[in-house]
Amino acid sequence: MMIDETHRPLRDPAVNAVIDRLAAAQQYPPDDPRARLERDPHDYSEYGYSIAPQQGDLIYLLCRGIRATRVVEFATSVGMSTLYFAAAVRDNGGGTVIGSEIVPAKVATARRNLAEAGLADYADIREGDARATLRDLGGPVDFALIDGWLGVEPSLAREVIEIIAPQLRIGGYVMNDNAEPDFLAYVRDSANGFLSVTLPLHGGTELCVKVA
Structure with missing residues (x-):
């Protein structure tokens, strides 16, 4: 089945223009740090690792x-996912995207992209380690994206989901892009209160819902 790329659920031309620019500029270095090795994310500050537009459409x-009016993401990078989240909470009547990004240059870029799209008022991007910046989200959240820096176990995805899960409301969603094995083990353990399914998006996207 062919996907009609012109049919987009997010219909704001200003937001879509920024999304299209970011998608066209997406590139990866020769020594791809997504290979689950220990590397310093600051060494890759010029590369905007982001979700694919199809994942963004699903988020929206x-x-x-x-x-949803309160959502959280790890990590913000240059703000691609933030644009989808911020547009959704705006179109729902208002709300906040709480983002976390450890690389200062990417925080600045994400804020510029949000401002260009007219969505700056809907995002709270917190600079620093997500294990600290996301520890207190100020109340229950509706949706969480976990798409952060890869490394050895315990992965950051596993550490962050353990921090976010108690702050996610029943019926709230979690999306994970990188399929870290210890993250999958957590959400697939019924004792942790999630149901999940792997979707054929971007090489595999785990979508989870909190049921208990």
């Missing part, structure tokens, strides 16, 4: 469907 649709 799900957030609109559950009337």
Whole structure:
């Protein structure tokens, strides 16, 4: 089945223009740090590791469907996912995207991209280690994206989901892009209160819902 790339759920031309620019500029270095080796994310500050537009469309649709007003993401990078989240909470009547990004240059870039899209008022990007910046989200959140820096176990994804899960409301979603084995073990353990499924997006996207 062919996907109609012209049919987009997010219909704001200003937001889509920034998304299209970021998608066109996406590139990866020869020594791809996504290979689950220990590397310093600051060494890759010029590369904007981001979700794919198809994942963004799903984020936007799900957030609109559950009337999300408070969402969280790890990591923000240059703000691609933030744009989808911020547009959704705006279109739901208002809200906040809480983002975390450890590389200062990417924080600055993400803020510029949000401002260009007219969404700066809907994002709170916290600079620093997500294990500290996301420890207190100020109340229950509706949706979480975990798409951060890869490394050896315990992965940051596993550490961050353990921090975020108690702050996610029942019926809230978690999306994970990198399929870290210890993250998958956590969300697939029924004792932790999630149901999850692997979607055929961007090489495999885990979508989870908190049910207990």
